[in-house]
Amino acid sequence: MRMFGAVTRSLREELGRTREQLGVAVGYSASQVAMVERGERMPSARFIARAAEFLGQRTTIESAAEHLERNLHPSWFGEYADREAEAVSLCTYNTHLVHGLVQTEEYTRAVLDARFPMLEDAEIERRLDARLSRQALLSRTPAASIALVIEEWVLRRPVGGVAVLKRQLEWLLELGARRNVSLQVMPMLYEAHAGVDGPMTLLETPKRQWVAWLEAQGNGRLVDDRDEVSVLLTRYGMIRTQALTPGDSAKLIEQMAGEL
Structure with missing residues (x-):
């Protein structure tokens, strides 16, 4: 470098x-x-x-x-990781897995173990280290404002087994209790809601500009077009109003953890 x-x-x-x-x-x-x-x-x-x-x-x-050692993140993810590390606000809506920023080490390892085509052990360790390194944002000073909306079924899938899932739920409860973190669950009982187009992550930069990150099948796209980002921000606002309140979400997660 x-x-x-x-x-x-x-x-x-x-x-x-x-x-x-x-x-x-x-x-x-x-x-x-x-x-x-x-x-x-x-x-x-x-x-x-x-x-x-x-x-x-x-x-x-x-x-x-060519001599740079890009040993942390894939090239397509590197720019997002840079933006995430310096974000003053981060909002996510997740439909398949718990967001990588708030995964426990055991949960992350289980996700990487399930990857297909199969990853070599050394590559799993490299990606595990890279993902966990991003969690510096959670304890950074000044604190970033973080909002998480997660589909209920994501929190019921036993990724890594029952013990791993229970620890993941407990970690989410710990995070949700922080003053700078809002955690909401989108209940399964809804027939449809504003998030049907899929997951998203929204970041606010130190210059108070919003960008979006859309990811699917091992690739992603950083969106900085104001009109497109505006639509996603409006949609995310509606998703938050349709999800359970943070208090009710915490009660549901506690219930799910207690059932394991």
Whole structure:
């Protein structure tokens, strides 16, 4: 990362461009650009592509990027992970699994063990470490505002077995008791509701701009178009009104955990 950062800084200064100018081109703040140039932050795939275009040195930038050790997240997920780590607000609606940000280690391991095609043991450990590293957001200062809406059936599927599921439910209750976390359950008794189009994650950036992350089948898309994000924010608001209140959700989760 230090080598890539040094190359980027050298090219930028040679052209007489500022960090602010490069930041505008790649979607980073000047301080984030500085962190990349000092080798303190892994550049996202978007940073690399846009920096190559902005600096007019695609071959040099891409050659330097080949030496980056992207050992935390898949390339398609890296940019979202960067946005998530610096988010001031995060809202999720989940329909298949508990959101990766709030999974216990045992739950995550069970999810990775079930992956098909099968993952090698070393790859499972790498992905486990990467997913757990994201949980720094949960204890960060200043605290991020986090809202979770989870389908009831997700909390009833015994991923990893009964003991693993029970611990996962207990962890969600612990999180839901925090002042900065809102946890709601979408009950199965509803015939239909505003979330029928599928899961989503919404992030508010330090600049108070909202972006959305839509993921399916080992791939994802970061949405920053204002009109599209506005629709998703409105939809998420309706989902929250249709879900159980945080208090009733906690009672239901306690009941489910007690049944295990």
